Amino acid sequence: MSKSKQQEADAATGLSEESDNEVGDFIREQRERANLSLRRLAERAGVSNPYLSQIERGIRNPSAEILKRLSRALEISAETLYTRAGLIEDGPAAPTVVEAIESDRNLTPRQKQVVLDLYRALVEAGAAADEASE
Amino acid sequence: MSKSKQQEADAATGLSEESDNEVGDFIREQRERANLSLRRLAERAGVSNPYLSQIERGIRNPSAEILKRLSRALEISAETLYTRAGLIEDGPAAPTVVEAIESDRNLTPRQKQVVLDLYRALVEAGAAADEASE
DNA sequence: AGCTTCCGCTTGCAATTGTTAGCAGCTTGC
DNA sequence: GCAAGCTGCTAACAATTGCAAGCGGAAGCT
Numbered sequence: 001m002s003k004s005k006q007q008e009a010d011a012a013t014g015l016s017e018e019s020d021n022e023v024g025d026f027i028r029e030q031r032e033r034a035n036l037s038l039r040r041l042a043e044r045a046g047v048s049n050p051y052l053s054q055i056e057r058g059i060r061n062p063s064a065e066i067l068k069r070l071s072r073a074l075e076i077s078a079e080t081l082y083t084r085a086g087l088i089e090d091g092p093a094a095p096t097v098v099e100a101i102e103s104d105r106n107l108t109p110r111q112k113q114v115v116l117d118l119y120r121a122l123v124e125a126g127a128a129a130d131e132a133s134e
Numbered sequence: 135m136s137k138s139k140q141q142e143a144d145a146a147t148g149l150s151e152e153s154d155n156e157v158g159d160f161i162r163e164q165r166e167r168a169n170l171s172l173r174r175l176a177e178r179a180g181v182s183n184p185y186l187s188q189i190e191r192g193i194r195n196p197s198a199e200i201l202k203r204l205s206r207a208l209e210i211s212a213e214t215l216y217t218r219a220g221l222i223e224d225g226p227a228a229p230t231v232v233e234a235i236e237s238d239r240n241l242t243p244r245q246k247q248v249v250l251d252l253y254r255a256l257v258e259a260g261a262a263a264d265e266a267s268e
Numbered sequence: 269a270g271c272t273t274c275c276g277c278t279t280g281c282a283a284t285t286g287t288t289a290g291c292a293g294c295t296t297g298c
Numbered sequence: 299g300c301a302a303g304c305t306g307c308t309a310a311c312a313a314t315t316g317c318a319a320g321c322g323g324a325a326g327c328t
Contacts, residue, residue: 037305039306048288050308053306054307060286064201078216085198096238104231118248122240122245182316184278184317187277
């Protein structure tokens with residue numbers, strides 16, 4: 001239910017920028033994608049849950065240290081997060097999926113093969129569907 | 135006369151580590167290489183000179199925003215500075231694969247979810263099963 | 269001698285961060 | 299019903315950032 005209260009919070013703190021809350025939105029997005037509750041992510045990242053809440057809503061401006069911890073807890077690269085936060089100008093080169101999987105240390109060669117097979121299959125199917133529909 | 139001020143400063147702030155002040159040293163190094171006085175760099179970067187002084191000596195921990203401004207004023211890449219600041223050490227987990235999949239243009243959101251699910255499942259449960267079978 | 273201007277640093281002080289404690293809502297089980 | 303368990307959010311507080319003001323010293327200029 002609770003949905004639109006962000007603006008009030010902004011006004012309350014005197015924060016004049018309600019325009020683009022890139023980091024907060026991005027963090028919340030990633031958090032929900034990973035199926036983590038706010039509290040759980042906060043604990044994983046080693047920050048307090050109210051603070052994380054405020055970060056996500058853009059009424060607090062987290063330090064780089066905090067961003068780093070959050071990026072680790074979310075399993076995304078700090079560069080991506082910083083870029084999103086507008087702290088780095090150019091975007092980091094997006095690694096290809098294949099490349100990333102190849103160099104991953106958490107998967108055995110066999111497992112890599114499985115993921116790669118799935119990925120390639122989807123891409124191929126998707127491309128076909130794409131051409132047909134688009 | 136003036137001799138050991140750094141120690142005093144450290145003691146004053148309770149900072150016990152005089153060993154690795156990565157960012158500060160690096161910034162000072164770059165500043166001197168560019169023949170900029172502390173005050174001039176501070177002005178260029180939009181930071182107060184006392185604060186920059188403290189940053190260089192490692193008795194203050196600058197926010198990412200400040201680092202970004204300094205990197206611009208020094209005309210070095212923010213990434214380099216962040217790395218030097220120890221803020222970009224990428225996590226040991228597996229950030230790149232997740233990230234690469236997220237930003238892949240060949241997959242639909244739904245397909246991404248499928249691949250991600252598989253990947254996460256393998257990483258999480260994979261180690262044990264792997265050791266058993268292999 | 270003065271006087272000016274730069275250098276880096278120290279000292280308080282305001283504003284911000286980040287925390288602990290607690291609130292209301294919403295499920296799930298007794 | 300109503301405890302116990304989550305969810306996210308608010309309030310008051312401690313700690314830190316970041317700044318304006320001011321210090322002593324060095325170099326130049328009249």
